[in-house]
Structure formats: structure tokens, C-alpha cells
Amino acid sequence: MNRNFLKHEFAITSKSRRNIPFIVFLFVFLLGYCFIILPNKETKETFDPVETRDYLEELQVEQTFREEKGTTGINKMTGVPVYSVNANNYKLFHGMLTAYEDHDYNRFLYLRTHYLEWNMSEYVGDVSLFKHSIFPGKDRAHLYNQTMLRFEDYLKNDYTISNEMIQEKTGLQVLQNLLLNYGMYLFLFCVIYFSSDILTRDRQYRTVLQGLPLSWYRLLNLKTLSIFLYSLLVLAGVILVGVLVISLQFGFGSFDMKVPVMIAQQLFTLEDYDVITIAQFLLKSLSVIPIMVYLFIRLNVVLSLLLKNEWLVLLVSSLILFSERLYLTRTSRELFGIDISYFPQTYFDFGKVVTSEKNFLLNTETITYMKGIFVLLIMIAIIECVLLVVSRLVNKRRFYHSS
Template structure:
């Protein structure tokens, strides 16, 4: 009976008039991102050959003028050896341009790393970086250390460096960055959308449901399991399809590539950083998706029993998912006088927890991987208790009763 009911639920979910257009939209969005947005997306490491050639032309003109006038020494006013500095940049940028145009990305990366090692302050002081950030220099320093750790890994391990690796556009790197940004929210919204009507839709087909001699609580559990499996199938399908399409363009990447993580908030130097492998990051991130998916499915059941309207369930559950966005600032370390590390919404974008990014943003050390798992599990237990209580108050007869 349980298996029959599961098949019945999976069939209804997969053929839903609400879900099919949503899945199609996700597919269109996925391929649009992989084939249109990503190839045209610039990063801080984007190399612009035309601008570099213009820079070199200007340097050559200035150098010729200085040679003609004899201005090849130290500038009396500033004390800067302008001619020698220009010669240095001319040699370095020309070498980078040649390596880039020859697709010799290993050599290009060594030259780029050499430049960054000697020009940290120029990198951090770049006015085009983090223009909307309240702490631009702190964020630029953070990006500098992450970039250096990443490049150091590529060079030490003798990877065959590609354009995609430098710009973090290989399949695994794109997945990593998605999980570090808004990917978790997208996946969880998929779960919320797919599970928002698993109870309410049956109010239209009460006679069909009566054919299954199941207790109310067992029925709720089987519905949870069916939409849980379907949601994970959709999410994994999106991930596999996305990684496959991106890998065809920029390569797959390597599970051994290092991901910079911040382990402390003390010195704001490389001492506060460490690295983990891409495999470790993906394993920790992806393993939390089932936990969060189960949490929101059970929450949607509670809301369905109380609200009896799928769109209200979708709205309320989505507001809970994005609730942190309503109060989050770079100084919001407490909520109602309680450390935010004790609130489950802090851990919905779990990728930032694994890398220490959220600790960095808030300048705290209280948000950890282990605490996140504990808080989420406690939240599930609380929701489970609420579901037991509410399902006894709103039983099967009262829920399916129509006015």
C-alpha cells in the first residue's frame, strides 16, 4: 500500500500543471545562464587585450619622449623612477599579452601571480572594486588573499592551466560559486514550490484519497517522502545538466583544486586562511541540501494544514527562506539580542558557512559548520513537533471538509 501510494503521489507531482511549466522555466534559465550569461560574465581576472595594447602604445610613446628629452632618471618632484617603472610594466604586460594570445595560460598565470605579489596595495586600492561595499578595502584584501591562494594551488600542483580555471568557469568551479552565492536559495525555492500544494491539491480529489486506507500521519509522511525524492531528483538534474554544459565549454575542472576558507578573524592576513579541496566543499555543501529540503517540506505541511491554500503556503514559506535578507547587514551579529548563529535562516546559504565567508562578512567566529548542522536538526525537531500537534488538531476529515 505504501509503495502504491508513493507511485500515485510521484505521478501526480510529475504531471502537475503547476510543476511542469516551472521545470521548463528552470531548464530555460539554466541553459541561458550556461550559454549566454556565463561566457559574457567578466571577473576581476578578466584580461582585456585591446586595453592592454592601448596601454603599451601609450607607454612606448612616453618612453620615446623621455629618451629624446633625457628624462630617464628619477623624477625630482616625486622621487619615482618613472622611466624604469614604465620599462618594467612594458616588459611585464607585453609578456602577459603574448602568453594570453598564444593560449599559454600556465605562463600567463605565473606572470599574473608575479604582478599580484609585487602590487598588493594597488590591487587593494583599486577604486573599481567593491564600489557599493561599506568596507571596500577589507573586501578587496579578502579577495586578494583568496586569489593568491587559488593561483598558488594551480602553480604548485602543475595543473594544465586553462582560461576557464583562471576565471573560475570550469564546471566544478561554477557549481562551487553558485553554492557560495544564491544557488542554495534557488534549490530551496524549488523544494518550496514543488511541495507547496502536496496537501491542498487533494482537497479537489477527496474520493480518490479515500481509496487508500492510511492513517493521517502516515499519509503525511509518505507525501513528504514522495516530494522529497522528486525535489532532489530535479535539483540533481539541474546540477548535472549545468555542470555538463559548462564543462563542454571550459572543461570539468578537478576535485583536487583548492578552495580558500577563512578559519579565523584575528590578523586579517594569510594566517587567517586555509584551503580545502573542491571535493570537500561540494560534499559538505551538497550533503546539507537534503536536510534543508526536508525541513522546508515539513514546514510546508504545517502551513498547508493551517492555511489550506497553496499560494499562501508558497508565499509564507518563501518569506521564511529569504527572511535573513530583510535584516542582514555587515554589522547584524544579533537578532532580538540573540547571536544570529542560533537562528536557522543564518544557515540557508550553507556554502558561505563552509568557507567562513559569513564569519568574514560579519566579523565574527560564532557561525560554524557543526553549529549549523545542530541548529538545523533542532529546527527540524521543532517543526516535527508542530506537525504532530497540528495534524491532531486539523485531522483528515476536517482538512478535506469543504464549506
């Protein structure tokens, strides 16, 4: 009976008129991102050969002018040997341009890294970066440090460096950045949508369900398991298709490539950083998805029993998912006088927890991987206790009779 009911629930979910259009939209959006948005996306490390040629021409004109005027020494006002600096920059950028056009990205990256080592202002002084941040200087220095750690890893190891790797457009790198940004929220919203009608969709079968030889609590558990398996299957499909499509265009990347992580919040220099492999990052980030999927499905079961309306369940559960965005600022480290590391919503974007990006953004060291797992499991235990009580108050007869 349990197996048959589970198969029946899975079939209903997979054939749902609500879910099929949503999944189609999800994959259309995914393909649109892979084929349209990502190829045209520019980063700080996007190299523009036309702009570089113009810069070299302007630099050559300036150098010629200085030679004619005899101003090739040190600037008396600033103490900077401008002519010498310009000559060095000309060699570097000409070398980068030549390497880029020859597709010799190992040499290109070597020259780019050498340039950035002596020109931190390329990042820190770029006012277009993080212009809406309340700590722009801190964020620019953070991005600079992360970039240097990535480039040093590429040069030290035996990778076939590509332009897409430098811009983080390979399959694994895109997945990594997705999990570091809004990917977790997207995945969890999908789960909320799939499970928002977990009980209310059965109103047309209320007579049949009331006659099933299954206890109410077991029925809720089987429904949970069905949505849980369905959600993980869809999310796995989205991730695999996305990585495959991107990899066919820009390469797969390597599981050994390094991801910068913060190990301290003291000097805000490279000494505060370490690296882990992309494999370690993905393992830690993706392993938490089943926990959070289960958490939101059980939460939706409780909300369904109480609200008896799928759209209200979707609304309330979505508000809980995005609740952190309503109160969190770069200076928020407590909520109701309690450290935010003890609230489950702090860990919904778990990728940032794995790299300690969350700690960096809030200038704290209390948000950790193990604490996140512990807090989420405690939250599941609380929801389970609430569900046990609510399912007895709102039993099968009362739920379907009042629907």
C-alpha cells in the same frame, strides 16, 4: 499500500501542470546562463588584449619621452623610479600578451601572479570593486587574498591551466561559486514551490483519500517522502546538466583545485586563510541540501494544514527562506539579543558557512559548519513536534471538509 501510495504521489507530482512549466523554465534559464550569460561574463581577471596593446603603446610613448628629456631617474617629488617601474611593467604586460595570444596560460598566470604580488593596489585600489559595500577596502583585500591563493594553487600543482580556469568558468568552479552565492536559495525555492500544494492539490480527490486505509500522519509522511525524492531528483538533474553543459564548453576543472577558506578574523592577511579542495567544499555543501529540503517540505506540510491555500503557503515559506535578507546587515551579529548563529536562516546559504565567508562578512567567528548542522536538525525536530500537534488538531476529515 505504502509503496503504491508513494508511487501514486510521485506520479502526480511529476505530471503536475504546475511543476512541468516551472521545470521547463528552470532548464531554459539554466541553458541561457550556460550559453549566453556565462561566456560573456567578465571578471577582474578577464584579460583584454586590445586594451593591453593600447597600454603598451602608451607606455612606450611615455618611455621614449622620458629618454628624450633625460628623466629616467628617481622622481624627486615622490621618490619613485618611474622609468624603471614602467620598463618592468612593459616587460610583464608584453609577456602576458604574448603568452595569452600563444595560449600559454601557465606562463601567462605565472607573470600575472608575479605582477599581483607587487601590485596589491590592482585590487585594493580599484574603486569599481565593491563600490556599494560599506566596507569596500576590506572586501577588496579579501578578494585579492582569495585570488592569490587560487593562483598559487594552480601554479604549484600539475594542472592544465586554461583561460576559463583563471576566470573560474569551468564546470566545478561555476558550481562552487553558485553554492557560494544564490544557488542554495534557488534550490530551496524550487523545493518550496514543489511542496506548496502538497495537500491542497488533493481537494478534488478528497473522497478517495478519506477512504484510504492510511492514518493521517502516515499519509503526511508518505507525501513528504514523495516530494523529498522528487525535489532531490530535479535538483540533481539541474546540477548535472549545468555542470555537463559548462564542462563541454570550458572544461570540467579538477576536484583537487583549492578553495580559500578563512580560519581566523585577526590580521586580515594571508595568515588568516587556508584552503580546502573543491571536492571537500562540494561534499560539505551538497550534503546539507537534503537536510534543508526535508526542513522546508515539513514546514510546508504544517503551513498547508493551517492555511489551506497553496499560494499562501508559497508566500509564507518564501518569506521565511529570504527572511535573513530583510534584517541582515554587515554589522548584524544579534537578533533579539541572541547571536545570529543560533537561528536557522543564517545557514540557508550554507556554502558561505563552509568557507567561513559568512564569518568574514559579519566579522564574527561564531558561525561554524557543525553548529549549522546542529541548528538545522534542532529546527527539524521543532517542526516535527509542531506537525504532530497540528495534524491531530486538523485531522483528515477536518482538513478536507473545510477546504
